[in-house]
Amino acid sequence: MDSRILSVGIFVALMLSSLLAGRQGYLGAKEEITADLNQALLRMVEERQGNIVTQDSIRAYKRLRQVSDGEVWLAIADRKLCRNLKNQKLKDKTFLSFNIVDEVCSGNFPESDMISSDTLIVNHKATGTTLAVRSYTRLSAIWIFRMSDQRWSSLLAFVALLWAIGSMLRMRKKNVSGEVSSYGGLFYSSANECFYDAHHVSIDFTPMQHQLMRMLWHAPSHSMSKEAICAALWPKKTDANNTLYTLVRRLKPILETCSELQIVAHRGRSYSLEIKKKTECQDNVRKMSASFFTER
Structure with missing residues (x-):
């Protein structure tokens, strides 16, 4: 049932x-x-x-x-x-x-x-x-x-209310966590086709960014050729290289802010999702700390 x-x-x-x-x-x-x-x-x-x-x-x-x-x-x-x-x-x-x-x-x-x-x-x-x-x-x-004595009625109504709240929270958690895959601090729920960060907060990608992320996420080794991406996103365009470059450039800072992933271009032939190296993560932390104390 x-x-x-x-x-x-x-x-x-x-x-x-x-x-x-x-x-x-x-x-x-x-x-x-x-x-x-x-x-x-x-x-x-x-x-x-x-x-x-x-x-x-x-x-x-x-x-x-x-x-x-x-x-x-x-x-x-x-x-x-x-x-x-x-x-x-x-x-x-x-x-x-x-x-x-x-x-x-x-x-x-x-x-x-x-x-x-x-x-x-x-x-x-x-x-x-x-x-x-x-x-x-x-x-x-x-x-x-x-x-009248309404103790039993009130108790049952209270239990029903708790059950309704618990069921809603459980279903919501199930929708978020059901069939979830993770990679580099990023989570993807196939139930509602949504990306989440480590705090289970949904990431607001644009429709094109979301489609590109889904393609790279489900691709073998999280990598796709540039031609395959352009054909899937802009099938009517003869040359969509500049459009893809702009899309990737705008997507990178969003992705790097909410996860440990980055989009890497391989000699202009393909793009892949890769986990940032620890040294790069540490550098980012140092830069953020330095800017924080500078502002203060």
């Missing part, structure tokens, strides 16, 4: 796992909120011993239902209900709602995207009315996500 496909597959698998873990944490947070609403509502019912809402609220509910000739939904901010909540973040966003269960209404609550508790059917002792009671909390998806 191609290593790139495998790397992408592992990255996608890690990201999907992160998303699934995040979704699981989100749903788990909603379940915890629902459980908190349920226990708070039960404790409130036990504390009030059946008198959950006031008689005035029940009378107001009946009048509103008669006037509206339809469903009525009352939202009551109940302090005791909010005090019974374990999660302090829910206290300012939780309210109580009730329906009267009779021949007109079966006690069903309207559909809502808010998180709610289970419905409790209780008997209001003071009025003898049967009530369907439910608690709600107003929370946005962002709030629920912030309250």
